[in-house]
Amino acid sequence: MRSIIEYLKEIVFGVWSLMQGMKVTGSYFFRPSTIVTQKYPDNRKELVMYERFKGEVVMPHNEKNEHKCTGCGICELNCPNGTIEIISKTIVTEDGKKKKAIDKHIYRLGMCTFCALCVKTCPSNALAFSQGFEHAVFNRALLIKTLNKPGSQLMKGVE
Amino acid sequence: MEEKVKNITTEEQQEYVINMGPQHPSTHGVLRLVVSLKGETVKSVQPHIGYIHRGIEKMCESITYPQVIHLTDRMDYLSAHINNEAVCLAVEKALEVEISDRIKVIRTLMSELTRIQSHQLWWASFGMDLGGLTCFFYGLRDREKILDIFEETCGSRMIVSYNCPGGVMYDLHPDFAKKVKEFIRYFRKILPEYNQLLTGNVIFHERSKGIGNLSLEDAISFGITGPSGRASGFSCDVRKHEPYSAYDRVTFKEILYTQGDTYHRYVARIEEMWESMNIIEQLIDNIPEGPFAVKMKPVIKLPEGEYYQRVETARGELGVYVISDGNKNPYRVKFRSPNFVNLSVLNHIAKGFKIADLVAIGGSLDLVIPDIDR
Amino acid sequence: MPFDIYNFTSFTQWIDSSLHNAMSPFWTALTEMVIIGVLVLMFYAVVGLFLVYAERKVCAFMQNRLGPNRVGPFGIFQTIADLVKLLFVELIPIKNADGFLFNLAPFIVIIAGFMAIAAIPFANGLHAIDMNIGVLYVIAVSSMGVIGVLLAGWSSNNKYSLIGAMRSGAQIISYELSVGLALITIVILAGSMQLSVIVEAQRDGWFIFKGHIPAFIAFIIFLISSTAETNRGPFDLAEAESELTAGYHTEYSGIKFAFFFLAEYMNMFIVASIAATIFLGGWMPFHVGPWVGFNHIMDFIPPFVWYIGKTFFVIFLMMWFKWTFPRLRIDQLLTLEWKYLLPINLVNVLIMAFLVLMGWHF
Numbered sequence: 001m002r003s004i005i006e007y008l009k010e011i012v013f014g015v016w017s018l019m020q021g022m023k024v025t026g027s028y029f030f031r032p033s034t035i036v037t038q039k040y041p042d043n044r045k046e047l048v049m050y051e052r053f054k055g056e057v058v059m060p061h062n063e064k065n066e067h068k069c070t071g072c073g074i075c076e077l078n079c080p081n082g083t084i085e086i087i088s089k090t091i092v093t094e095d096g097k098k099k100k101a102i103d104k105h106i107y108r109l110g111m112c113t114f115c116a117l118c119v120k121t122c123p124s125n126a127l128a129f130s131q132g133f134e135h136a137v138f139n140r141a142l143l144i145k146t147l148n149k150p151g152s153q154l155m156k157g158v159e
Numbered sequence: 160m161e162e163k164v165k166n167i168t169t170e171e172q173q174e175y176v177i178n179m180g181p182q183h184p185s186t187h188g189v190l191r192l193v194v195s196l197k198g199e200t201v202k203s204v205q206p207h208i209g210y211i212h213r214g215i216e217k218m219c220e221s222i223t224y225p226q227v228i229h230l231t232d233r234m235d236y237l238s239a240h241i242n243n244e245a246v247c248l249a250v251e252k253a254l255e256v257e258i259s260d261r262i263k264v265i266r267t268l269m270s271e272l273t274r275i276q277s278h279q280l281w282w283a284s285f286g287m288d289l290g291g292l293t294c295f296f297y298g299l300r301d302r303e304k305i306l307d308i309f310e311e312t313c314g315s316r317m318i319v320s321y322n323c324p325g326g327v328m329y330d331l332h333p334d335f336a337k338k339v340k341e342f343i344r345y346f347r348k349i350l351p352e353y354n355q356l357l358t359g360n361v362i363f364h365e366r367s368k369g370i371g372n373l374s375l376e377d378a379i380s381f382g383i384t385g386p387s388g389r390a391s392g393f394s395c396d397v398r399k400h401e402p403y404s405a406y407d408r409v410t411f412k413e414i415l416y417t418q419g420d421t422y423h424r425y426v427a428r429i430e431e432m433w434e435s436m437n438i439i440e441q442l443i444d445n446i447p448e449g450p451f452a453v454k455m456k457p458v459i460k461l462p463e464g465e466y467y468q469r470v471e472t473a474r475g476e477l478g479v480y481v482i483s484d485g486n487k488n489p490y491r492v493k494f495r496s497p498n499f500v501n502l503s504v505l506n507h508i509a510k511g512f513k514i515a516d517l518v519a520i521g522g523s524l525d526l527v528i529p530d531i532d533r
Numbered sequence: 534m535p536f537d538i539y540n541f542t543s544f545t546q547w548i549d550s551s552l553h554n555a556m557s558p559f560w561t562a563l564t565e566m567v568i569i570g571v572l573v574l575m576f577y578a579v580v581g582l583f584l585v586y587a588e589r590k591v592c593a594f595m596q597n598r599l600g601p602n603r604v605g606p607f608g609i610f611q612t613i614a615d616l617v618k619l620l621f622v623e624l625i626p627i628k629n630a631d632g633f634l635f636n637l638a639p640f641i642v643i644i645a646g647f648m649a650i651a652a653i654p655f656a657n658g659l660h661a662i663d664m665n666i667g668v669l670y671v672i673a674v675s676s677m678g679v680i681g682v683l684l685a686g687w688s689s690n691n692k693y694s695l696i697g698a699m700r701s702g703a704q705i706i707s708y709e710l711s712v713g714l715a716l717i718t719i720v721i722l723a724g725s726m727q728l729s730v731i732v733e734a735q736r737d738g739w740f741i742f743k744g745h746i747p748a749f750i751a752f753i754i755f756l757i758s759s760t761a762e763t764n765r766g767p768f769d770l771a772e773a774e775s776e777l778t779a780g781y782h783t784e785y786s787g788i789k790f791a792f793f794f795l796a797e798y799m800n801m802f803i804v805a806s807i808a809a810t811i812f813l814g815g816w817m818p819f820h821v822g823p824w825v826g827f828n829h830i831m832d833f834i835p836p837f838v839w840y841i842g843k844t845f846f847v848i849f850l851m852m853w854f855k856w857t858f859p860r861l862r863i864d865q866l867l868t869l870e871w872k873y874l875l876p877i878n879l880v881n882v883l884i885m886a887f888l889v890l891m892g893w894h895f
């Protein structure tokens with residue numbers, strides 16, 4: 001007799017525990033307001049990334065097409081992956097002195113691991129992260145970017 | 160003699176060898192298990208590893224200390240922050256830098272959030288291993304909330320690279336405390352739902368109780384750490400025994416069970432999520448003021464010598480062993496990764512159970528393959 | 534043309550007699566077969582596709598997701614797009630597979646489903662054939678599908694497939710018993726195996742209400758064991774995605790895979806409609822004894838809608854099971870059958886027989 005009661009208890013407990021689970025899934029089924037899916041390509045306009053989001057490394061330019069990069073090469077040294085390549089040139093400043101300046105700041109997006117070391121260590125704060133995250137391109141060569149815009153110059157007052 | 164040879168061949172012929180992996184839904188990555196079966200019963204499991212070996216330890220020898228950190232993210236990608244912290248602690252120990260309380264608290268908070276999100280993902284995939292696919296989506300849904308917090312403060316969601324020697328990269332976002340509190344409030348309501356859906360379920364009990372038993376002796380001799388070890392009664396929580404960061408100023412329970420089966424490995428992790436929430440709640444209201452990073456020299460050179468630091472990741476004890484010859488690159492770095500050690504016990508505990516149990520046992524060990532291969 | 538959505542008997546008889554007038558009996562029979570075959574085929578495809586869509590939506594909502602929402606409004610054309618894709622996908626030839634059996638297997642699975650549909654009364658007078666052993670026929674035919682599964686697993690020459698197929702064999706043979714006994718409970722109550730008679734007997738109340746607790750228990754057991762028989766979660770051991778990748782149909786691709794896929798959903802539809810017919814009164818509207826006005830309103834809803842509604846209710850239950858529970862292990866599966874369902878079922882049949890003998894049912 002005892003074992004029969006145990007047996008029935010087992011069944012009742014089992015069914016009850018299964019109903020608990022069904023309660024959870026069922027309650028979500030009837031509450032579509034809890035859906036968390038984002039309709040991604042449709043919500044591009046409303047989608048705002050957090051301001052610290054590490055999308056890709058960029059070099060901000062001001063409206064006069066000036067940037068802050070002095071071409072010192074520290075970012076190149078600090079990058080663990082060899083993502084950055086600095087090609088510098090020698091220019092003659094107004095007062096006739098020869099000076100090293102950036103010619104091309106080459107950044108290979110395909111190799112970047114977004115560790116932020118370059119941005120953190122740049123002595124003149126020339127680099128920043130952009131919030132763009134749609135990096136897919138059809139040609140690998142497009143992932144190699146030159147960060148300083150053509151014809152851009154060093155901002156006044158940055159050494 | 161001849162008779163014996165014949166016996167072996169018939170024995171071997173009866174064995175049904177299947178290759179689980181490298182591409183298999185329940186190995187969670189590129190792990191290959193060569194499983195010998197007799198009927199459905201597992202006779203032996205042989206893990207074959209190395210499919211995702213990237214030579215991280217060797218790579219570390221050619222880069223500087225700050226650069227090493229971003230590689231450690233990629234070992235156990237679910238405990239990325241804790242791995243970072245381990246290297247930073249080792250470097251700070253070597254240089255004997257005093258770091259401020261704020262940094263310690265920030266690191267602890269982040270570690271515990273990492274632990275929760277790792278356990279959430281584990282819960283999700285463990286449910287999926289057992290065939291309850293809905294668990295997967297609930298787990299990921301809630302994990303997303305932590306990842307949003309990470310993204311706001313650290314800039315990335317999973318591979319955070321948030322630590323640097325001497326502190327953290329950025330200060331906490333002004334909204335951090337508010338959001339974490341919101342999350343804790345939310346998750347305290349959701350976690351009982353996890354229990355209703357899976358923990359209390361009679362099918363789940365049948366599937367996990369008494370499966371894959373690991374005794375205390377074996378746990379110690381195999382070196383199983385983390386929740387898997389603690390489920391067998393092996394008190395191995397580094398946070399308790401060798402407190403680092405701010406763990407010495409919070410009170411929390413070390414979750415210990417003695418049964419050591421799949422069910423208790425499961426419950427240990429669920430309970431750890433509660434404990435992590437307790438730790439966070441103790442710290443979140445009074446984060447000390449101060450700098451978020453100590454100023455370090457631009458080129459970090461460790462004095463000659465050997466340094467070891469252990470931390471408790473979501474899966475067990477991670478040890479970082481650094482040998483320095485005084486240069487800016489480490490001479491040798493060795494990671495004692497918890498997953499590699501935990502994998503070694505699989506054959507021992509899965510033997511004699513069914514193939515479906517092997518999946519459950521593998522899931523309950525919570526293996527992350529890149530951490531095994533490094 | 535006597536068309537009446539409440540009673541199809543005269544309509545089908547009208548078709549039959551006008552065909553008889555036009556041609557000889559042999560050709561009449563042949564034409565009718567072709568008509569029914571085409572109708573069933575279309576029905577099969579439409580219901581299969583719809584069920585795939587429904588399952589994806591239901592599980593998505595249970596999992597806090599949206600489900601398909603790209604192709605067409607609310608993604609309703611998603612499954613059609615998937616089917617078109619499957620039609621064009623390459624059929625990968627398997628080395629060392631037993632070619633003949635390998636190709637035969639999907640058809641056996643599909644044909645078993647077809648044959649079962651023939652006996653189901655969709656509405657008053659709307660069924661292909663009304664045998665006096667309808668229940669027996671349905672049980673016999675629907676269990677034929679397992680042969681296809683076994684052949685698929687065996688002929689694929691894949692170890693996972695073989696394990697899946699063997700599991701499926703053990704599972705279906707055991708659960709067949711429970712399905713049969715659960716139906717027998719109702720056959721005792723109805724006193725007939727003819728599906729139309731069973732439905733007719735539920736005019737004044739569905740069997741699940743008329744048969745007291747035994748009928749309810751039989752319904753639950755039927756639900757459980759038919760879920761197992763159709764290889765659906767939590768009894769999807771034959772596929773067991775996380776253990777055996779895809780079980781018996783691991784090696785199938787393209788349209789052959791689509792056959793298995795559709796067959797799974799059709800089997801679900803078939804067992805759901807059997808459950809609806811036998812326990813929930815088939816196309817009979819919901820009647821409460823003395824409430825004449827209420828009964829009239831219920832009568833106003835066409836029988837076909839009642840039938841579909843009940844079937845989908847049962848299907849929804851089965852989907853709910855699948856998306857909530859973890860999977861059982863093979864030995865637990867068999868334990869559940871032999872140690873729990875079967876004894877309960879046997880006792881249940883006895884109680885039911887006793888109730889009927891004493892005339893204690895409504």
Ligand code: SF4
Nearest residue numbers: 069070072073075122
């Ligand atoms: S970006 Fe900064 S670190 Fe890099 S070269 Fe320019 S100034 Fe130097």
Ligand code: SF4
Nearest residue numbers: 079112113115116118
């Ligand atoms: S973010 Fe890191 S990997 Fe990327 S360019 Fe900067 S230093 Fe290099």
